[in-house]
Amino acid sequence: MSAGAYTPLQRALHWIVAALVIALIPAGLLIEGYDPEVAARVNGALGAGAFDLIYDLHKSAGLTVLGLMILRAAARAARPPAPHDPPLRAWERAASRIVHLLLYALLIAAPVVGWIGVSLYPAPAPVWFLFDARLPLTPDRALSETLLGQVHGPMGVMIGLLAAAHVLAALKHAFIDRDGVMRRMLGSG
Numbered sequence: 001m002s003a004g005a006y007t008p009l010q011r012a013l014h015w016i017v018a019a020l021v022i023a024l025i026p027a028g029l030l031i032e033g034y035d036p037e038v039a040a041r042v043n044g045a046l047g048a049g050a051f052d053l054i055y056d057l058h059k060s061a062g063l064t065v066l067g068l069m070i071l072r073a074a075a076r077a078a079r080p081p082a083p084h085d086p087p088l089r090a091w092e093r094a095a096s097r098i099v100h101l102l103l104y105a106l107l108i109a110a111p112v113v114g115w116i117g118v119s120l121y122p123a124p125a126p127v128w129f130l131f132d133a134r135l136p137l138t139p140d141r142a143l144s145e146t147l148l149g150q151v152h153g154p155m156g157v158m159i160g161l162l163a164a165a166h167v168l169a170a171l172k173h174a175f176i177d178r179d180g181v182m183r184r185m186l187g188s189g
Helices: 008-031 036-045 051-078 090-120 141-177 180-186
Strands: none
Touching: 008 051, 008 141, 008 180, 036 051, 051 090, 090 141, 141 180
């Protein structure tokens, strides 16, 4: 492992969460504010029950992200990233810290808010069709719809914007600065 590189566990968690987020955001935009016309079009294009399947997969992936992000936070606390070599400029370090902090916070908070919102509806919270993780909460559809539409949805948009900034910064470091920042997460020398 090269100096400053992340551990294999940290890299695996990063890339698995990244892949799940890439799937979660468009699925979330599709299911946002449940529209029967959208559901009918999705079912018409993909087959009966496709919309509900996408919704269930979104919930499963979201709960998986929650678990993986708790592991990521623990792994990062146990082994913080090594200093960059060469060092980043002060503004890059600050921007990186802010983006990472916000991503970690939102990637934990958004699934929690979604989980609570679904449980309040009440609707199933399937975990890969193995079990229902619905929280034992007193049903409250109005609060559920507020949490899902006005909190969880905007959090997803923020995650998408921060992830895009993160990717653009990584590409800048890889192709413009050529400073090894990207290699740290790829695990290459």
